[in-house]
Amino acid sequence: MVVCGDDGLARRLAAELRDVYRQDVILMLPAEEANGPAAELHDTRSPADGSVRSVREMAAPAPHQEALLRAGVDRAAALALLYEDDETNLRAALAARRLNPGLRLVIRMYNRKLGHHLEELLDQAALITVPGMDRAALDASTTVLSDADTAAPALVATAIADTNKVVQADGLLLRAAERPAPNGGHEPDPGLCTLALLTSTTTDPVGSEGSEAGGTQAPDLLPDDRAVENSSGRGTVVLETVRRTGPGLPPRRLARRGAPLGEVFSARLRWSLAGIVAAVLVLATTTAALTDADPVHAAYLTLLDLFSINDPALDGSPTRQILQLLSGLVGLALLPLLVAGALEALGTFRTTGALRRPPRGLSGHIVLLGLGKIGARVLTRLRELDVPVVCVEQDPEARGIPLARDLGVPVVLGDVTEDGVLDAARIHRADALLALTSSDTTNLEATLAARNLKGDLRVALRLYDDDFATAVHRTLRSTHPRAITRSRSVTHLAAPAFAGAMMGRHILGAVSVERKVLLFAALLVAGHPQLEGRTVAEAFRPGAWRVLALDVADPAARRPDLASTPHTGDQPQLLWDLHPGHILHPDDRVVIAATRRGLAELLGRQPLDPGTTPTSRRPSNAG
Known part of the structure; x- marks a missing residue:
């Protein structure tokens, strides 16, 4: 390579x-x-x-x-x-x-x-x-x-589900979730399937960290049902979809374009207008009761007097003259109210056409700091998952500002290190903070400021330097032990996707399980005797590979790269709940989980000789 x-x-x-x-x-x-x-x-x-x-x-x-x-x-x-x-x-x-x-x-x-x-x-x-x-x-x-596209799913999964062990298949985000050993008779949800049995048990509280520190036991990858049942209380790694557990978008969706009536006119202006309408109704009712006019004619006279287009009631009764004067006074109050409403509506629509402000009642959202190359891609993925977002950006010409305007996502323009900026983003009612600027110090400063406003806020910040990220994580974990803090590097998150593409586009991703690695791949059944003509249960080889899903799309309409995000309007075409008796046909495409050796056997590849150099190999078309 x-x-x-x-x-x-x-x-x-x-x-x-x-x-x-x-x-x-x-x-x-x-x-x-x-x-x-x-x-x-x-x-x-x-x-x-x-x-x-x-x-x-x-x-x-x-x-x-x-x-x-x-x-x-x-x-x-x-x-x-x-x-x-x-x-x-x-x-x-x-x-x-x-x-x-x-x-x-x-x-x-x-x-x-x-x-x-x-x-x-x-x-x-x-x-x-x-x-x-x-x-x-x-x-x-x-x-x-694009490193931005490949890192975005893991960053989104970190903010939503607190994990970075993510594989994307046909636009669906999957995560390898670690489950502790069950206590008592309660059995946890197995998810889509069990990927591994961990070395940790109910008597080993340090779990996988202890095994990394020098333990001799290794995790069991792709165990069968009998091994799972006889696991003696060992923790498991299960495959499940990434879902948001917090509240969804409010009834007035943040992503729609335009502005609702409540945002065009302020509450004070609406109350003033209601007072004017009530006064007109009272005057019309009084006119109908004290004069000989019917209710419709009385309302008509009141409106004429209100807009000062009626003749003075010089020859009218004293009651009519007094009502006309009162209608004129109400009309004087209506004139500045109309001017104020027009100016307020004009300013609101101008702001709506540019950038929206966070609604006052917003809660349970994610605050996204930074709308550069990475932040713009993350914003797109969050909105695809229907997650409420408020963005904070200092540069009004940032790459993601037009995207936020098109999506109708609220944006706070300002330096996050200044007082009041995070307050404007409603950080005290947010679920999580994603600090994704290109500056490590800015991300750290924003995290510390957000923690001062909300101590239990879940935070994921972008840090490039590994040593700096380790020190920051330990310090924040000690200072706020009950809050979740995760540091992510875009290069770390993007490297597995690029590596999978180098091995062949069939590789969807890799997930580490303690000291071992599981690979996820999309393969055509044809040409693989271990799969062709067998049922899903018969094609399963414990410790080597397991069929997870079937691509039900028409072979002529299949996308060559299942790891990519579907185009707008496309629906996922993968069937995950496969019956064990389903027979795999040659034209089927399946998604499998496999060990490195298992995938090499399926692809017909032999392990390289230790002395082989990359320049002595011819390119392989197996992928």
Whole structure:
């Protein structure tokens, strides 16, 4: 595998490929990055098979053709281009495709439209250059990803369900939730299925942390029903969907466009108008009672007097003259009220067309700090899940401001470190705070300020530096032991998705279970004798793989990448509640959970020889 980049994501991806997928990696970095002490990545030895998987660094100012050849791209299985500049990645991808037509490409691009066109172009180039390439290899030959898009689901899951062990399949967020050992006769909900039995028991309160510290027992991955029943009180990891447990949107949805009547006119203005209407009714009723006019004519005369368009009642009775004067006084009070209402409505509609303010009665929402590249993607996912959100952003020209305006999401413009900004976001009635600015110090300062306003607030803050994040987490946990605090790094969250794409687009994600890893993949049943013609129960091999879901979409209409978010209006096409007796047909596509060795056996791959280097392998079309 070859990884090229100019920021922390390249190092994270290289470590993910080495540690999780046991791949040899060549890491190409700019000279100033490769020579720094932070760029030192050491070899690791797998305790299972004793094989060495290494990351070797090389310095190159840019991913030009000569540098790609020195990295062995012409003989590599996959190449990741992770430069922050979309144009740099585009040029390098075109050069790499010429050097190795069968190369699997993973490209980082924020521009979705350009990335889609580039993906089609490179796939067509591979199809023309390699005439015998099958459909599965073509689908996985080029994958365009965005670190913002791939990190957003885990950030959303952290805010909603307090987890980052998330896999996305057909737009559905799934999490691997750790369940403690049951006490007494109460059996917890098994979720979609049981993925693993933990080393922790009812007598081991430290659980997986204790096993990481030097224990010899390992978790049991993909156990069968008998093993689960005889687990002797061990904790479990179950697969379940990510759902919001808090209140949903209020009846007046925050996301709709326009403004309700209650926000156009203030309560004081509405009460004043009600007083004017009551006075008119009283005057009309009095006129009808004290004169000979019928009620309709009395109301007509009252309105004429109110708007000062009636003739003076010089020849009328004293009662009529007094009522006319009173109607004129009410009309004088109505004039400034109409002017005030027009000005207030004009200002409200202008504000509504730009940015909405948080409603006064809002509660149970999530405060999203930062509407940059990451915050904009997270906002989109939160609104897809129908979660109430209030955004806080200092820069009125931030990338996510137009998105918030289109979605009708309330936004507070201001520096979060200043007094009153978090109060305006109704932080004291919020469920969680997502601090996602690019500044670690700003995120930390906002977290501390929010905790002063609400001590039990759930917080997830974006921190890049690992040592700094560890110190912050321990300090906040000690200061607020009852509050949930999670620190997340975008590069850490995005690296598994990029690594899965490098292994082939069929990889949906990976979830760590103590010291082991479970992979989630989408496979066609055809060509896999372990699955084809078997029932779901017969295809299950404990400790190796398990069929979780079936893609019920028409084969011609299937999306090649189940890990992507469906287009607007598309419905999930995965059936998770499979009957054990369902027979798997060759044209079926299934989602499985597998160990590394189990997936390698299903794909017909043999473990690499310890001495094999990445430049001695030919690209594989298994993905």
